[in-house]
Amino acid sequence: MQNWGRTRRFLIYPAVNFLNNRRSNPIAANPVFNSAFGLANHRDSPLYSESEKSNLHTCFHSLRDKVVETGIRSAIRFQHRGFGSDATKIQRNPLFSTLNSEDISYFKGVLGEKNVIQDEERLLTANTDWMHKYRGSSKLLLQPRSTEEVSQILKYCNSRSLAVVPQGGNTGLVGGSVPVFDEVVINVSLMNNIISFDKVSGILVCEAGCILENLITFLDTQGYIMPLDLGAKGSSQIGGNVSTNAGGLRLVRYGSLHGNVLGLEVVLANGDVLDMLGTLRKDNTGYDLKHLFIGSEGSLGIVTKVSILTPPKLSAVNVAFLACKDYFSCQKLLVEAKWKLGEILSAFEFLDNLAMDLVLNHLEGVRNPLPPSLHSFYVLIETTGSDEAYSKEKLEAFLLHAMGAGLITDGALAQDINQASSFWLIREGLPEALMKAGAVYKYDLSLPIENMYNLVEEMRIRLGESATVVAYGHLGDGNLHLNISTPQYEDKILAQIEPYVYEWTSKHRGSISAEHGLGLMKANEIFYSKPTNVVHLMGSIKKALDPKGILNPYKVLPHSLSSSS
Amino acid sequence: MKIMVAIKRVIDYAVKIRVKPDKSGVETKNVKMSMNPFCEIALEEALRIKESGMASEVVAVSMGPTQCVDTLRTGLAMGADRGIHVEATGALLPLSVARLLRALVEVEEPGLLILGKQAIDDDCNQTGQMVAGLLNWPQGTFASKVVLDKEKQAVTVDREVDGGLETLCLDLPAVITTDLRLNQPRYATLPNIMKAKSKVIKKFSPQDLNVEIKSDLEVVQVTEPPKRKAGVIVSSVDELIDKLKNEANVI
Ligand SMILES: Cc1cc2nc3c(=O)[nH]c(=O)nc-3n(C[C@H](O)[C@H](O)[C@H](O)COP(=O)(O)OP(=O)(O)OC[C@H]3O[C@@H](n4cnc5c(N)ncnc54)[C@H](O)[C@@H]3O)c2cc1C
Numbered sequence: 001m002q003n004w005g006r007t008r009r010f011l012i013y014p015a016v017n018f019l020n021n022r023r024s025n026p027i028a029a030n031p032v033f034n035s036a037f038g039l040a041n042h043r044d045s046p047l048y049s050e051s052e053k054s055n056l057h058t059c060f061h062s063l064r065d066k067v068v069e070t071g072i073r074s075a076i077r078f079q080h081r082g083f084g085s086d087a088t089k090i091q092r093n094p095l096f097s098t099l100n101s102e103d104i105s106y107f108k109g110v111l112g113e114k115n116v117i118q119d120e121e122r123l124l125t126a127n128t129d130w131m132h133k134y135r136g137s138s139k140l141l142l143q144p145r146s147t148e149e150v151s152q153i154l155k156y157c158n159s160r161s162l163a164v165v166p167q168g169g170n171t172g173l174v175g176g177s178v179p180v181f182d183e184v185v186i187n188v189s190l191m192n193n194i195i196s197f198d199k200v201s202g203i204l205v206c207e208a209g210c211i212l213e214n215l216i217t218f219l220d221t222q223g224y225i226m227p228l229d230l231g232a233k234g235s236s237q238i239g240g241n242v243s244t245n246a247g248g249l250r251l252v253r254y255g256s257l258h259g260n261v262l263g264l265e266v267v268l269a270n271g272d273v274l275d276m277l278g279t280l281r282k283d284n285t286g287y288d289l290k291h292l293f294i295g296s297e298g299s300l301g302i303v304t305k306v307s308i309l310t311p312p313k314l315s316a317v318n319v320a321f322l323a324c325k326d327y328f329s330c331q332k333l334l335v336e337a338k339w340k341l342g343e344i345l346s347a348f349e350f351l352d353n354l355a356m357d358l359v360l361n362h363l364e365g366v367r368n369p370l371p372p373s374l375h376s377f378y379v380l381i382e383t384t385g386s387d388e389a390y391s392k393e394k395l396e397a398f399l400l401h402a403m404g405a406g407l408i409t410d411g412a413l414a415q416d417i418n419q420a421s422s423f424w425l426i427r428e429g430l431p432e433a434l435m436k437a438g439a440v441y442k443y444d445l446s447l448p449i450e451n452m453y454n455l456v457e458e459m460r461i462r463l464g465e466s467a468t469v470v471a472y473g474h475l476g477d478g479n480l481h482l483n484i485s486t487p488q489y490e491d492k493i494l495a496q497i498e499p500y501v502y503e504w505t506s507k508h509r510g511s512i513s514a515e516h517g518l519g520l521m522k523a524n525e526i527f528y529s530k531p532t533n534v535v536h537l538m539g540s541i542k543k544a545l546d547p548k549g550i551l552n553p554y555k556v557l558p559h560s561l562s563s564s565s
Numbered sequence: 566m567k568i569m570v571a572i573k574r575v576i577d578y579a580v581k582i583r584v585k586p587d588k589s590g591v592e593t594k595n596v597k598m599s600m601n602p603f604c605e606i607a608l609e610e611a612l613r614i615k616e617s618g619m620a621s622e623v624v625a626v627s628m629g630p631t632q633c634v635d636t637l638r639t640g641l642a643m644g645a646d647r648g649i650h651v652e653a654t655g656a657l658l659p660l661s662v663a664r665l666l667r668a669l670v671e672v673e674e675p676g677l678l679i680l681g682k683q684a685i686d687d688d689c690n691q692t693g694q695m696v697a698g699l700l701n702w703p704q705g706t707f708a709s710k711v712v713l714d715k716e717k718q719a720v721t722v723d724r725e726v727d728g729g730l731e732t733l734c735l736d737l738p739a740v741i742t743t744d745l746r747l748n749q750p751r752y753a754t755l756p757n758i759m760k761a762k763s764k765v766i767k768k769f770s771p772q773d774l775n776v777e778i779k780s781d782l783e784v785v786q787v788t789e790p791p792k793r794k795a796g797v798i799v800s801s802v803d804e805l806i807d808k809l810k811n812e813a814n815v816i
Contacts, residue, residue, distance in 0.1 A: 114800075220581075315595045322755075369752055388597075396758060403755050412752035415639045416599035417579035419752060 090554055092181045093562075096163045099139055099182070103160065107142055110152045115190065117141040126185045129178045130171050130232075131435065131442075134520060136179025138165070145190045147265060147273055147304040154302065155271025157184060163550045166298035168240025169211065171232035173431075173442055176297045176519025177240070180554045188239055191304060197222055203262060203279045205307045208239025224310040227254035231428040239303040245295030247515035249428075252476035253346040253384070254311055257294050264290045265305035269546040279307050292541065297517045298552040300545045316391040317346075319382045319420035320399055322411035323375035327453040330377050333407045334449070334475055337381060340398045344391050347382035348476030349427050352456070355472045358485070359426050362433040366426060370410045379408075379475070380427050382420075430472050430481075437468075439489045443482040443501050446511035452480050455504055459484065463496055479514040502528040517556070524558045535561065566676035566715075566737070567622045568611040570645065571666060572604040574629055574636040575686040588786045591686075600636050603681025605643075606743040609750040610711055611679050612644045619713045622646045624673060628657055628665055634766060641761035642753035648766035649673075651774070658780045661771075663695035668774035670700060675738065677720065682707050682742040693742035703735040706742040 230248035385391035683690035697704035705722030
């Protein structure tokens with residue numbers, strides 16, 4: 001009996017390790033990783049070159065291991081300065097006030113003592129982004145529990161000209177979710193109730209602070225799924241997903257949030273509550289303003305409630321992990337998959353050999369699914385259907401045909417959920433593997449699929465030995481994640497990458513932000529993807545909704561625009 | 566030498582199990598079914614033995630409804646040479662399975678019979694032991710290492726026991742049941758899936774094997790384990806002490 005108990009644990013332990021990867025991402029769900037870090041002694045960090053150290057950068061980067069070592073207490077404050085594109089120094093907008101004790105008392109009056117947070121450690125977490133690349137110096141984190149409270153605090157901040165940063169799970173990758181200076185952080189994580197779910201229509205209405213994974217778990221009990229899924233599901237909030245118009249792994253099947261979000265409740269800078277929380281699939285009454293807030297990165301209002309259309313959970317899910325000899329084959333495979341898998345195709349992701357190498361070397365519990373050697377390209381295909389026998393037969397027939405036609409050189413088909421999870425882990429674990437490998441410059445680009453990989457090859461030539469250029473992404477959506485991994489951040493390397501990557505993207509009529517947003521990192525680069533008059537119209541909209549510019553300042557729109565206005 | 570491996574089709578390990586409202590069992594409709602993880606390990610071990618040149622053929626056996634053929638196909642795609650399906654509807658409890666296996670051993674005459682140490686659905690952990698008893702073969706259960714000696718016609722098995730590891734030497738033919746640490750099963754690759762298409766699955770009925778499916782066991786009721794109450798977050802040490810004293814009554 002005892003023996004049984006013990007061995008049973010053996011089964012659970014390693015298996016859960018694999019499973020977790022799909023169910024709750026170890027990266028995003030790991031509280032240590034999310035909350036503890038040491039910007040500490042960043043000048044001593046091996047990630048910084050000598051010149052960087054002497055520059056006294058305010059941005060820092062340190063890895064999880066470092067974190068634990070250095071500890072939070074030893075943190076030293078630096079003024080903010082972002083890496084990435086943000087090489088020019090930003091000035092704090094002098095029109096913004098600074099916090100005083102009366103403000104604090106006011107907030108305590110509205111929210112109660114407990115939800116007005118001035119604790120150093122918690123502020124350090126709220127001030128620092130997921131990559132440990134951007135860091136602000138906010139002295140205050142507010143956690144409202146209701147739309148009414150959000151409205152009251154925004155109204156107050158607006159009247160006092162206190163700048164604010166709406167923050168969700170803080171998994172954003174463009175420095176948009178953390179303060180640049182001393183902006184007040186407003187996090188709606190306590191607003192995490194599911195308001196209603198209609199089992200007939202599949203329409204879910206919930207508060208913005210619901211964590212994506214919790215929604216997925218809830219819907220699972222109802223026989224439905226969320227129309228989006230991403231590696232950061234364990235921490236990111238639906239309000240954050242909507243505000244970044246997150247794409248993720250299922251976009252190829254279910255489309256973008258512009259299609260799936262049916263309604264929003266949003267609080268404007270002046271505290272006005274906009275009730276656009278419709279639950280209708282069709283509603284052509286005037287301008288559909290909710291779309292303004294989807295993807296506006298907290299610069300136009302705070303999303304407090306979301307109504308979203310969810311697809312039914314179909315039981316037949318299959319995952320294949322495939323090897324292709326060149327990029328051209330990946331493309332052809334995509335075209336074939338669209339035709340031959342048709343309605344059951346639910347994900348089409350790719351990674352190159354350097355990405356695979358990185359995951360194998362830096363993530364625990366990952367094994368090469370197609371040993372012994374590495375292939376040039378890998379494609380992960382997922383199908384979702386209602387009939388196991390039909391779906392599997394269809395997928396198998398497709399794969400065997402593709403193999404016969406030489407489009408794939410090898411491949412494996414997951415035989416159970418555990419195996420499917422370990423295939424997904426390879427793709428979903430890439431951001432974490434990159435973090436572990438050292439410094440990383442991230443570019444999230446939409447490009448015409450046919451010449452997408454040319455950029456990767458050009459970057460390899462440009463950077464030579466000084467960096468590892470890793471490519472992966474949502475091939476089915478034409479979305480490349482170009483990641484340049486280096487031992488440490490160096491201005492010299494950055495100068496090799498930017499503006500070259502942006503110019504190249506612009507030249508090929510791509511987008512410099514496919515799904516991560518502009519945030520702080522790319523606010524000034526918007527012109528690479530949008531004409532001047534369009535950007536100016538965006539500025540007018542911003543001005544109309546947030547005349548004092550208190551909502552997420554310095555982000556999304558170019559600084560020239562906000563300072564001139 | 567031929568190796569026979571028993572593989573069971575069970576609810577996928579990662580699926581959240583739901584009990585049927587009438588408590589007669591667990592819900593299997595529209596639920597993902599896969600090969601029992603311990604059986605996968607058993608099959609992997611057999612394949613490795615064959616690949617090392619110590620065996621000539623691996624035969625996978627599965628018992629139960631028609632869909633067991635899918636599980637056998639997975640086994641063939643992993644590399645088993647042939648499949649045997651004993652088609653039986655209704656409950657198959659360990660003793661019946663052991664009797665069917667004994668009958669198949671008499672037909673196939675393998676030198677080694679490998680099973681998972683237990684199936685994750687009923688967690689019985691009995692079939693391997695029972696079939697060894699019926700066949701009067703030596704058994705090495707909970708194997709975490711298997712080394713075959715072809716000359717001596719013996720196999721050395723390290724087994725995970727409470728105090729640590731026990732090493733047994735068994736004369737062939739023998740029964741081995743596998744534990745989780747024995748190996749990491751391979752994936753079914755496309756070339757092997759393709760090859761599996763032309764492999765043979767032979768069908769038997771219990772009658773063909775002269776085994777009567779009956780059982781002295783009766784399942785009275787299946788219920789979910791009691792739900793754990795949600796935890797509470799206390800705001801101070803004082804509150805914690807107060808709760809421990811006055812609510813939990815532990816201090
Ligand atoms: C491992 C990993 C994998 C990822 N994979 C993907 C992916 O596949 N696809 C993808 O698109 N992104 C991906 N991301 C990026 C990121 O997770 C998403 O952009 C996510 O949707 C952000 O949600 P969040 O709650 O963490 O928001 P945050 O990071 O906290 O905020 C992001 C932006 O939204 C604003 N915001 C947040 N909440 C609100 C609100 N309630 N009201 C108004 N504004 C708000 C913030 O001000 C900020 O500008 C990934 C990130 C990580 C770390």
